[in-house]
Amino acid sequence: MNDLLPLTPGQHLLILNALNLTTAFMGGAALLFVLLRSQVASAYRLALSLMAAAVGMAGYHYWQILGGWRAAYVLQGGAYVPTGQPFNDASRYADWLGTVPLILAALMLVLDIGRRKSASLVARLAVAAVLMIALGYVGEVQREMTLRAVWGAASCVPFAYILFVLWSELRGVLSFETPRVRGLFSRLRVLLVASWSLHPLVYALPLLGLTGAPAFVLGQVGHSVADICAKVFYGLMIYAVAREKTLSEELLLGLDTPRELVRS
Amino acid sequence: MNDLLPLTPGQHLLILNALNLTTAFMGGAALLFVLLRSQVASAYRLALSLMAAAVGMAGYHYWQILGGWRAAYVLQGGAYVPTGQPFNDASRYADWLGTVPLILAALMLVLDIGRRKSASLVARLAVAAVLMIALGYVGEVQREMTLRAVWGAASCVPFAYILFVLWSELRGVLSFETPRVRGLFSRLRVLLVASWSLHPLVYALPLLGLTGAPAFVLGQVGHSVADICAKVFYGLMIYAVAREKTLSEELLLGLDTPRELVRS
Numbered sequence: 001m002n003d004l005l006p007l008t009p010g011q012h013l014l015i016l017n018a019l020n021l022t023t024a025f026m027g028g029a030a031l032l033f034v035l036l037r038s039q040v041a042s043a044y045r046l047a048l049s050l051m052a053a054a055v056g057m058a059g060y061h062y063w064q065i066l067g068g069w070r071a072a073y074v075l076q077g078g079a080y081v082p083t084g085q086p087f088n089d090a091s092r093y094a095d096w097l098g099t100v101p102l103i104l105a106a107l108m109l110v111l112d113i114g115r116r117k118s119a120s121l122v123a124r125l126a127v128a129a130v131l132m133i134a135l136g137y138v139g140e141v142q143r144e145m146t147l148r149a150v151w152g153a154a155s156c157v158p159f160a161y162i163l164f165v166l167w168s169e170l171r172g173v174l175s176f177e178t179p180r181v182r183g184l185f186s187r188l189r190v191l192l193v194a195s196w197s198l199h200p201l202v203y204a205l206p207l208l209g210l211t212g213a214p215a216f217v218l219g220q221v222g223h224s225v226a227d228i229c230a231k232v233f234y235g236l237m238i239y240a241v242a243r244e245k246t247l248s249e250e251l252l253l254g255l256d257t258p259r260e261l262v263r264s
Numbered sequence: 265m266n267d268l269l270p271l272t273p274g275q276h277l278l279i280l281n282a283l284n285l286t287t288a289f290m291g292g293a294a295l296l297f298v299l300l301r302s303q304v305a306s307a308y309r310l311a312l313s314l315m316a317a318a319v320g321m322a323g324y325h326y327w328q329i330l331g332g333w334r335a336a337y338v339l340q341g342g343a344y345v346p347t348g349q350p351f352n353d354a355s356r357y358a359d360w361l362g363t364v365p366l367i368l369a370a371l372m373l374v375l376d377i378g379r380r381k382s383a384s385l386v387a388r389l390a391v392a393a394v395l396m397i398a399l400g401y402v403g404e405v406q407r408e409m410t411l412r413a414v415w416g417a418a419s420c421v422p423f424a425y426i427l428f429v430l431w432s433e434l435r436g437v438l439s440f441e442t443p444r445v446r447g448l449f450s451r452l453r454v455l456l457v458a459s460w461s462l463h464p465l466v467y468a469l470p471l472l473g474l475t476g477a478p479a480f481v482l483g484q485v486g487h488s489v490a491d492i493c494a495k496v497f498y499g500l501m502i503y504a505v506a507r508e509k510t511l512s513e514e515l516l517l518g519l520d521t522p523r524e525l526v527r528s
Contacts, residue, residue: 030295037299049299053292060288086273086339094281098289141274 004072004082005213012073012080014217018224019066026059029232036239041249044242047109051235054102058231061095062224064088092223093137100133101126103234104162107188110241112176121169125162132158136203149207152200159200163193181244188237191229198226268336268346269477276337276344278481282488283330290323293496300503305513308506311373315499318366322495325359326488356487357401364397365390367498368426371452374505376440385433389426396422400467413471416464423464427457445508452501455493462490 007015033052037045065088072087073080104125108118132155139151166189174182202219205211271279297316301309329352336351337344368389372382396419403415430453438446466483469475 034295034299042303045303046300049296052299053296056295057288057292060291061284064284084339086277088277088280090277091281091284094285095288098285098292102292141277 004087005216006082007073007080007213007217009075009078009080011213011217015220016066016069018221019062019069022224022228023059023062023066025228025232026055026062029235030056030059033235033239039246040239040242041246044110044246047106047238047242048235050102050106050109051231051238054099054106055231055235057098057102058095058227061091062227065091089220090137090140092227093133093140096133097130097137099231100129103231104129106235106238107192110238110245111170111173111185113173117173121165125165128158128161128165131155132162136199140203145207148203152203152207156200159196166192178244178248181241184237184241184244188234188241191234191237195226195229195234198222198229202226268351269480270346271337271344271477271481273339273342273344275477275481279484280330280333282485283326283333286488286492287323287326287330289492289496290319290326293499294320294323297499297503300507303510304503304506305510308374308510311370311502311506312499314366314370314373315495315502318363318370319495319499321362321366322359322491325355326491329353329355353484354401354404356491357397357404360397361394361401363495364393367495368393370499370502371456374502374509375434375437375449377437381437385429389429392422392425392429395419396426400463404467409471412467416467416471420464423460430456442508442512445505448501448505448508452498452505455498455501459490459493459498462486462493466490 030052033048033055037048037052040048068085068088068091071085072083074083101122105122108122108125111118113121135151135155135158139148139155142148142151174185177185202222205215205219294316297312297319301312301316304312332349332352332355335349336347338347365386369386372386372389375382377385399415399419399422403412403419406412406415438449441449466486469479469483
């Protein structure tokens with residue numbers, strides 16, 4: 001919960017537009033991932049379905065955040081001043097609690113992991129994700145900066161575990177994939193870490209004493225950009241992996257002469 | 265119907281976010297179950313369709329509960345105080361009355377039960393579920409604790425009957441299934457009992473004298489978590505059973521070389 005500061009019309013508008021754009025991106029991506037399902041082999045459709053559900057849920061949450069943003073300010077004498085309605089920034093955490101396990105599961109489902117191992121990885125990643133987000137939520141609603149720092153640091157432990165799994169435990173699995181799939185996966189992993197890392201950076205802004213209006217605007221826009229990268233562009237890369245594997249398999253089975261492979 | 269207590273901003277926010285997350289989860293799951301229909305054999309599509317309808321209905325109800333929650337409180341002097349608008353918590357029972365028979369029917373439809381036996385089981389389970397929920401509803405709107413206890417205890421009788429059917433009557437049916445399906449079904453049953461049991465626990469909180477704000481918050485979050493488990497995760501396990509059976513049947517018929525089976 002933020003103690004909201006007065007904003008200039010430009011600052012208020014920038015956040016409004018960032019929230020609007022993110023809502024639209026999530027809704028558009030939900031439609032896109034539904035449509036792309038038919039382009040991948042049956043084995044990868046669950047992954048794209050999970051991505052569609054995840055961005056759909058995120059779209060709903062951004063729409064709620066947008067409504068909260070409109071209610072939190074009123075234009076008075078040329079500046080936007082808080083109405084007293086709290087801006088529920090922490091509802092982002094509710095969103096992540098639902099969507100992050102889904103997008104991690106989607107990643108496991110496009111790789112050639114045996115079912116037993118895949119279920120174990122999904123379960124461990126989901127538990128770590130829920131812990132990471134729940135600890136971050138507790139820190140987010142603290143007003144005391146020391147407590148914010150402690151809960152934030154605690155939240156980094158499961159984050160580190162997720163990175164460990166994605167780098168270390170998946171090394172063996174990746175050796176069964178084609179070089180092209182390995183390349184896509186490496187880029188996907190980098191996108192995930194880079195976009196996820198924006199959230200702790202925004203979280204740390206008040207700890208660094210950056211509490212003015214510009215820092216707040218930066219934080220709000222940062223969360224939105226990070227969410228678009230971690231869900232929409234991430235989902236497109238999940239599709240790229242699934243499509244690549246679908247085409248290779250069709251070539252192997254002689255089902256088709258995949259034009260996209262021939263051309264490349 | 266609750267006599268609402270004043271809440272801290274953090275408590276109010278936690279319930280708001282839990283309701284928001286549950287609404288998003290139900291909507292996301294509705295989309296997901298619609299998409300997953302094409303991944304299972306024709307015989308199991310009715311089960312997934314029922315699950316999609318059930319979570320869609322639950323999403324609507326949670327959205328209504330969310331609206332009620334917003335109307336029930338106002339921020340005054342740093343605390344959330346009741347506006348006098350009653351919070352219609354009992355609308356959860358209206359939701360369950362519609363959705364619980366659907367999710368029990370979905371479970372019967374993914375098992376290899378003869379049609380006559382399946383219809384009889386669905387009918388008996390649906391009647392027991394309606395009784396369980398109706399009796400619980402009557403208890404929920406009582407203000408007198410003894411009456412609450414009596415109606416609550418009465419509601420446990422049809423609950424016990426449902427458990428009896430799932431454990432005892434289905435034993436014979438399960439012997440026709442593969443070990444893997446039996447394993448999935450066992451876990452599904454445990455998920456059902458564990459998540460359903462959270463509701464009577466929340467119901468019993470006032471009987472145990474736990475009536476303060478923290479108990480109320482725990483209860484609201486508990487209902488939401490239980491509903492997500494009993495509908496969204498339950499539905500995913502219904503899908504897992506249906507998908508498993510679809511792949512085995514395709515293998516048997518030589519329709520395909522299901523990669524998911526080969527890989528595991």
